[in-house]
Amino acid sequence: MAIEIDRPQDERDLDDIRWYLLHRDVSVCIDADGDWYVAFQTPCEALGDDGRCSRYEHRPELCREHGEPPGDCEYTGDLFVDTFSTLESLDNWFRMTTFPAIAGDDAM
Numbered sequence: 607m608a609i610e611i612d613r614p615q616d617e618r619d620l621d622d623i624r625w626y627l628l629h630r631d632v633s634v635c636i637d638a639d640g641d642w643y644v645a646f647q648t649p650c651e652a653l654g655d656d657g658r659c660s661r662y663e664h665r666p667e668l669c670r671e672h673g674e675p676p677g678d679c680e681y682t683g684d685l686f687v688d689t690f691s692t693l694e695s696l697d698n699w700f701r702m703t704t705f706p707a708i709a710g711d712d713a714m
């Protein structure tokens with residue numbers, strides 16, 4: 607599962623994201639719109655052994671709106687353009703980026 611977080615605006619925000627990455631089975635991801643997420647690699651209890659949703663007709667609204675196209679379960683969709691699961695991967699990516707470029711319109 608993934609929860610949207612604010613895009614980092616400064617070094618303090620980046621430090622918070624490093625803290626997320628210090629936790630086991632947690633990653634930070636960026637989608638095609640440049641939105642940031644913290645993701646927890648824990649399976650949904652409704653995901654069957656066959657890879658199908660066992661509650662499909664009664665799945666939560668979030669599942670219906672999620673993904674591209676909307677309704678694509680997070681376990682089958684390819685939602686993120688960048689995924690960081692270690693401090694090193696985040697810092698390597700960030701060396702080639704700047705805060706204004708990350709922050710986008712939100713920084714203005």
Ligand code: SF4
Nearest residue numbers: 650652653659669679
């Ligand atoms: S559609 Fe939703 S409820 Fe069903 S398996 Fe995916 S995340 Fe779980």
